[in-house]
Amino acid sequence: MIAKSDLFRISLRQVVRQRGFGVIFSIALGITAFIVLAVLGREIRYKVGQDMVLMGGVNVIQVRMDDEQYPGQPLREFLPETVDALRSLPGVLMVGRNVRHSVGFALRGGGERIVQTAFIGIDEFFADIYSLDLVCGRLFEAADTKGHPRVCMLGREAAINLFGQEREAVGKLLFLGQDVFEVVGVVSGVMLGSWGQGGFLPYSTMIDRNWGTGKLARLFIRAIGWEDVPHLVSVIPQTIRAHQNAPHIAVRTQEDQLKRIKTTFLWVEILLWLGIAASLMLGGFGIWYGTFAAVRARTREVGLKKAMGGSDADILAQFLAEALCKSVAGGVLGILLGITLVETGALLLGTGVSYPLLTVSSFGSIIFSALIGIAGGLFPALQASRMDVVTALRFE
Numbered sequence: 541m542i543a544k545s546d547l548f549r550i551s552l553r554q555v556v557r558q559r560g561f562g563v564i565f566s567i568a569l570g571i572t573a574f575i576v577l578a579v580l581g582r583e584i585r586y587k588v589g590q591d592m593v594l595m596g597g598v599n600v601i602q603v604r605m606d607d608e609q610y611p612g613q614p615l616r617e618f619l620p621e622t623v624d625a626l627r628s629l630p631g632v633l634m635v636g637r638n639v640r641h642s643v644g645f646a647l648r649g650g651g652e653r654i655v656q657t658a659f660i661g662i663d664e665f666f667a668d669i670y671s672l673d674l675v676c677g678r679l680f681e682a683a684d685t686k687g688h689p690r691v692c693m694l695g696r697e698a699a700i701n702l703f704g705q706e707r708e709a710v711g712k713l714l715f716l717g718q719d720v721f722e723v724v725g726v727v728s729g730v731m732l733g734s735w736g737q738g739g740f741l742p743y744s745t746m747i748d749r750n751w752g753t754g755k756l757a758r759l760f761i762r763a764i765g766w767e768d769v770p771h772l773v774s775v776i777p778q779t780i781r782a783h784q785n786a787p788h789i790a791v792r793t794q795e796d797q798l799k800r801i802k803t804t805f806l807w808v809e810i811l812l813w814l815g816i817a818a819s820l821m822l823g824g825f826g827i828w829y830g831t832f833a834a835v836r837a838r839t840r841e842v843g844l845k846k847a848m849g850g851s852d853a854d855i856l857a858q859f860l861a862e863a864l865c866k867s868v869a870g871g872v873l874g875i876l877l878g879i880t881l882v883e884t885g886a887l888l889l890g891t892g893v894s895y896p897l898l899t900v901s902s903f904g905s906i907i908f909s910a911l912i913g914i915a916g917g918l919f920p921a922l923q924a925s926r927m928d929v930v931t932a933l934r935f936e
Contacts, residue, residue: 563826564870567912570819571874571905572881577812578901579882583891598766598794599633600669600731603776604640604758606788613788617755622783626761629779631768636665636760639743641752645716647702655701658738659692659716661746669762670731675699677710677725684742691745692721695736696728714739717749766802769793820912823870827863827916856925863917864910871909875902 607613618637627635639661649655666672667679675696684691692714694702699709706726714721721741728736747754761776763769773791780786879898886893 563823563830563866564873566819566826567823567867567870567909568874568877570816570823571871571909572877573812573816573819575875575878575898575901575905576881576885577816579878579894579898580885580889580891583886583889598769599763600794601761601763601769601772601776602758602792603761603780604790604792605755605786606790607757610788615753615755615757616784616786617757618759618780619784622780622786623759625779625783626759626776629772629775631763631765631772633762633764634665634669635762636669637663637743637756638666638758638760639746639752639754639756640758642738643746643751645714647714649702655698657698657702659741659746659751660735660738661741661743661752663743666740666760667727669760670729672727672729672732675706675726675728677723679725679727680740680742685744688744688748689742690719690721691724691742692716693725693727693740694723695732695738695740696726697737698739699723699726701737716741719749820908823867824912824916827866827913828920830863830866852925855927856921859921859924860914860917863921864913867909867913867916868906871906874909875905878902878905 605616605618607615623635623637626632642658642660644656644658647655647657662680663685664680664682667674672679677693680691680693683689694709696706699706702714703709703712709723709726712723714723727740741751743756746752747756761772763772773793776791777786777789780789879902882893882898
């Protein structure tokens with residue numbers, strides 16, 4: 541029986557001679573992709589999901605009191621303790637309060653032109669919830685909702701319509717009703733929609749003047765990721781009713797966009813896993829073909845070993861060990877590349893690394909790559925071990 545140390549030394553030397561680096565790299569590529577997806581898959585989905593907000597606001601849930609649809613019902617608003625309870629829900633990133641209805645004013649633009657401009661009441665979280673870009677000036681702060689100042693922000697289109705350029709709007713005064721308001725900032729964003737043609741006031745300022753019903757009857761809730769939206773839609777009404785009287789609640793999401801994104805992610809994940817499977821299968825077929833080629837090229841060597849007393853088990857072990865060396869070498873290379881990419885990806889995503897999961901994935905990869913080597917090399921090795929000695933020695 542050949543010694544294990546000699547067996548693997550000889551097998552490694554044969555692998556180097558055969559130059560099966562393509563097979564090793566193919567297995568390494570599949571193992572690398574598997575480790576990265578296993579360890580960082582959830583973080584990547586969350587990161588992409590947050591970026592998908594710019595494609596339709598699928599992370600944003602609008603919740604409003606719908607008492608106006610029921611004659612005779614008092615107009616209710618969301619209480620502070622209700623808002624705090626919603627902010628503590630798992631999957632909620634932030635909650636913004638809003639005076640549901642807008643109030644419109646006829647403002648004078650350039651020359652004699654009159655521009656009808658609608659204003660809504662918001663808080664300091666609105667810009668982050670809707671991923672707004674600050675064009676110039678500043679955004680609302682907590683002091684603006686607490687101090688009731690006469691300040692406002694304009695959407696980019698409104699600023700251009702009124703003052704010709706965005707930067708010209710900052711610091712200008714607008715006559716809204718009986719009061720004068722200072723423009724402190726201009727904002728834009730894909731998710732603004734028609735709001736980009738209007739303006740924004742601190743909700744406390746609108747309530748003071750009883751504009752837009754004067755009640756905080758709508759909330760903007762941003763989920764951490766789009767995967768959290770379905771769960772939050774079901775628990776938000778329960779949470780609200782557990783903290784206040786709210787018989788009529790309407791919850792609105794971008795359901796169509798959410799379904800499309802889910803379908804897109806599903807197909808992308810399927811294609812990624814198919815790519816990993818194809819890479820590993822390619823490596824397995826490479827081992828199978830390479831072992832067959834090695835058996836055919838060394839037929840006389842096999843016959844000579846058997847003639848000198850080598851057993852079928854020795855022949856089987858040698859060729860199987862060569863296949864294992866190729867696959868395990870690919871697995872080790874894949875693990876090294878995978879760890880490097882995981883650390884780099886975690887740094888770029890700004891997230892931590894689950895080292896227990898990384899360890900389990902690495903051990904699993906070694907076992908799986910070994911199984912690929914056994915599956916690819918077993919049949920050719922069996923054929924080599926069952927060769928007839930005389931036939932093998934006559935082979936040219």
